[in-house]
Amino acid sequence: MIAVIADDLTGAAELAGIGLNHGLRTEVSTTVDEHCDADLLIIATDTRSLFVVQAKETVYKLTVQLQQLKPRFIFKKIDSVLRGHIIEELQSQLTASGLKKAMIVPGNPHHSKKLIGDTFYYNGAPIHLSNFVNDPTFPALSSNIIELLRADGSISLIKKADRLPSTRIIIGAAENEDDLKYWIGKTNNETLLAGSANLFTTLLESLTTPQKVKTLDPETTGRRLFVFGSTFYQGKLNLNDGRHNNIPVHYVPAATICAETSGDHVHGLFASHVASSIVAGNNAIIAINPDFIKDIKVDPVLLSHKMADIVKQVIDHTSLHELLIEGGATAWAILERLNIKKLYPSKLIAPGVIHMRIAGNNQLCLTLKPGSYPWPAHVWETNNYTCI
Known part of the structure; x- marks a missing residue:
């Protein structure tokens, strides 16, 4: 080992x-x-x-x-x-x-x-x-x-x-x-x-490599939620009519970002709105608007936990197939909130972009990416999506 x-x-x-x-x-x-x-x-x-x-x-x-x-x-x-x-x-x-x-x-x-x-x-x-x-x-x-x-x-x-x-x-x-x-x-x-x-x-x-092991992807439903938790890289979003690569973008409300605590009741309405968007079109993006945080000091740890609370409520409102998360601290907070402790990689999509199965969960899977790495182009394809 x-x-x-x-x-x-x-x-x-x-x-x-x-x-x-x-x-x-x-x-x-x-x-x-x-x-x-x-x-x-x-x-x-x-x-x-x-x-x-x-x-x-x-x-x-x-x-x-x-x-x-x-x-x-x-x-x-x-x-x-x-x-x-x-x-x-x-x-x-x-x-x-x-x-x-x-x-x-x-x-x-x-x-x-x-x-x-x-x-x-x-x-x-x-x-x-x-x-x-x-x-x-x-x-x-x-x-x-x-x-x-x-x-x-x-x-x-x-x-x-x-x-x-x-x-x-x-x-x-x-x-x-x-x-x-x-x-x-x-x-x-x-x-x-x-x-x-x-x-x-x-x-x-430099080491001896064992024989490649075949891994299986979970069954798909096609519903995906992108979570962009890194405030450092949010300026990269290019919006066209409220969409990024034809996927609707939902900015976390400024009131939620500025709140001193993280509580489920604060995020319920926003999470419901995001869930409705996923039901209607199978895909949605949650992100931080850089204009909301331009002139204020944001606690990144607290913000990660707020994002995790929102994701949990979105999942409570609608079944998801895949969470695609950008940013390590945000991903950690989400896994904690969803009580996920073990993951198995199933595909290397691109350098740094990894598709993973969740131990004990055959419905939901994760794709994780560091904030500084780009998303590969094909993750934005929304038609006839299957788990890769």
Whole structure:
């Protein structure tokens, strides 16, 4: 077994799709099942949205539990643009595992996120010049890798010619796929490896792949609800007569966004309206209007729980076949609200876009996507839709 701890749900799903593509019997879970017999077990967390003390405690506990399964190794999935409590979580995982060294290989060269020297680049420019400087929780205020990781002097950047230390956390720069292969070749089972989906793909390619496992999709009803929970990327919606790619868009009311609490009664009318739209046309989008939040401070965690409450009420009003969710924190809140704890990947639709079955539920399925990845064009096709 290979085990992974991911700091958000869509990142976990992304690695699940990679595992599926490599023929691994893959499971995504929010807890560690002592009876799990998967080839690849990915533990999804929401530590990126937690306070640092809570994040460290969560990672420590999960590491201890995973070790009881005796995995070949435990990979640490981190954000490809280095948001989250990366250093603190790695320190906690090292303590729990007894390992002395961790290597971070930042970025995702396949998606133009590269560490060249000590500067982190996104789409060819230093990341602090990109929109990631406006991230509401972890803004990229610098492109220097040490500053971007919010690290101290005990964390060091290692060059290829350098001798690797036997202890502490180190960083390996990766400008291309060959760099990823180089750093993987420099690690062993005494090294905690941390990185993005690109690094994990390269890691799997270096291992023996079991025979591909056939997976089955659940039966379809054709009713879909898109949930765009990431406030950071909402400006990308192109509306035409209230529709995005011919699917009606329903913006969460400003009063709901600004409310200090999250309660079912606040969202009932809006959820009913969305459900009616799905009944009429099989598809609907729930999103955050960027104009509603332009001049106000929004608690992203509370907003995720409000979105989850709305989704639960939409499901209560009408049967759904598929939830398509953008944004890891929103996806996590929805799974919590629906009491979903275990997922099985059934198709890699596009890089980062994963279709998944829900354990114990043959009607509803999930498609998850990180906020920074694009939706593939065919998900917008609304005629004769079948589960893919």
